[in-house]
Amino acid sequence: MxxxxxxxxxxxxxxxxxxxxxxxxxxxxxxxxxxxxxxxxxxxxxxxxxxxxxxxxxxxxxxxxxMPLAKYLFIWGELRGDQVTTGSDTGGDEDISSLNNLKRDELYMLRTELSSTNQLVxxxxxxxxxxxxxxxxxxxxxxxxxxxxxxxxxxxxxxxxxxxxxxxxxxxxxxxxxxxxxxxxxxxxxxxxxxxxxxxxxxxxxxxxxxxxxxxxxxxxxxxxxxxxxxxxTKYTAYTILADAYLWMEDYQNCIDACDKVIASKRYQLFPIGTQQEDWYNSVFYNGNSVEGIFEFQFDKQVSNPFWDMFGSASKEFKAVDAIAEGDLFGVDVLDPNNRDIRGNNTSMSEATSAIVKYTGDRTSSTSFSHWFVYRYSDVLLMKAEALVWLNPGDETNNATAIDIVNNLRMVRNALPALNSGTVEIPLPTASTSEISRFVFNERAREFAFEGKRWYDILRNAKRNNYENEQLLLNIVAAKAIPSKQQTVINKYKDHRSHYLPIYFNELQTNKALVQNPFYQ
Incomplete structure (x- = not known):
């Protein structure tokens, strides 16, 4: 190596x-x-x-x-998802030869055109x-x-x-x-x-x-x-990582048990219903190390983060997709514009500019030291909800508990029932496993927008039970594809080996024992 x-x-x-x-x-x-x-x-x-x-x-x-590790983690967790685009993406098949190597590689990953020479792998x-x-x-x-x-x-x-x-x-x-x-x-x-x-x-x-x-x-x-x-x-950071790993490998009881260790510790909590958006944003994201945080990369005045260049500068290396800025994720209240999901406009992103503001706020390039959030307490709650849904599919008691977890989170975040593209339907415990699972999945999209988790959520939900929900992933990648290449992208993602990154070419040159990942051979 x-x-x-x-x-x-x-x-x-x-x-x-x-x-x-x-x-x-x-x-x-x-x-x-x-x-x-x-x-x-x-x-x-x-x-x-x-x-x-x-x-x-x-x-x-x-x-x-x-590149800083936090930037890699953002790119790996977001660019293949459906919430982020690049500042250089126009949605068309234009000539990109004028872009520098980094921006070209970002656009290639966004468009699922990956190769072993892409520096982002x-x-x-x-x-x-x-x-x-x-x-x-x-x-x-x-x-x-x-x-x-x-x-x-x-x-x-x-x-x-x-x-x-x-x-x-x-x-x-x-x-x-x-x-x-x-x-x-x-x-x-x-x-x-x-x-x-x-x-x-x-x-x-x-x-x-x-x-x-x-x-x-x-x-x-x-x-x-x-x-x-x-x-x-801490001990509870470890249990949180365990819960995430168990959930990824579909070991639902162990996931629930690990989540319960964190919950029972009472060392973390959600901000109460009625918390003002500015207070929540400043405590959790702007300042960091709040009662909702579990593990955060501790950027500070000595070691600033890469987020100003990524999100805050005029060029906006990355930004939210238009659909999010238009209300498809956090919703709208046409009668009262001031009534909003506290996670949405001016917390996660700006509806006016599509800028991702979760890590920048009113900071400048010289004061950019917001943290990178690996885990927050809401992650533990939603991991438990997801595991409960799949532990014994159809179990109405587990379903009811999972739905309650999501509903409680929605209440403290002042989540809106009306989206730009429809409404959020709260399922009953008698609903299908897939319907309740999708309810949890959609709430994770709101709660962890731009936190480097979206692609993993998509892939985990798609590959469960031997890719039983493959269509979820195919629909998402098709929707973000250039129209002229949509079918090509769908065909590519039907090969499950394409869901993983290629090994960087330099690693293959220096480590002769390595073999390229199958899809990229």
């Missing part, structure tokens, strides 16, 4: 910032003698060094490779974080031997953070590539680089569950502050 793993000086400096809360802690850090690369073997001596290495794992989430940023986690997991035990003030419980808690982050990163890879190299040991230098083949989907999934279960068993419940609890892995 590529030399994607070497820890750079900037990451180490960020760890320095995080650790230097006192003069003594700064002094200890300066004594570590970090090198330009992964930390030297003589580093692993004290619990302070172990904590610094764990903080390096989190620091890597804010960076990436050629580069997984380097994800494996970089995986390698930082591998470093902690592999070398962390040395600290337990050398620092007698580090307890077994503390040690396992630190390792839990690395295990959970590694599991989360492999979960992103699983959903986007299906089969990837499963690298579980650290690459510390060029001589450590291995030629690894892809592992099977089921083996990757087993590793994800094992990693995140370790965190669920051993992570702390709280670090004592809201910011730390939302920015670091």
């Amino acid at each position: 590529k030399k994607i793993y070497l820890l750079n000086t900037k990451i180490l400096l960020l760890c320095l910032v995080l650790l230097c809360t006192t003069a003594s802690s700064c002094k200890k850090w300066l004594e570590l003698k970090p090198e330009d690369g992964l930390i030297d073997q003589e580093y692993w001596q004290t619990k302070e060094q172990l904590k610094a290495a764990v903080m390096g794992c989190y620091a890597s989430l804010l960076k990436g490779s050629s 580069n997984w380097e940023a994800v494996y970089k974080t995986i390698n930082y986690c591998n470093d902690v997991i592999q070398n962390g035990p040395k600290v337990l031997e050398s620092d007698k003030t580090l307890t077994e419980t503390q040690f396992k808690a630190y390792l839990s953070e690395a295990y959970a982050l590694r599991g989360l990163m492999y979960f992103y890879l699983l959903r986007n590539f299906k089969e990837v190299p499963l690298k579980l040991n650290v690459t510390e230098s060029d001589t450590d680089i291995e030629q690894l083949p892809k592992s099977k989907e089921e083996d990757i999934y087993k590793q994800i569950i094992a990693d995140v279960k370790y965190a669920a068993d051993n992570a702390l419940e709280t670090y004592g502050t809201m910011a730390s609890d939302r920015g670091r892995i």
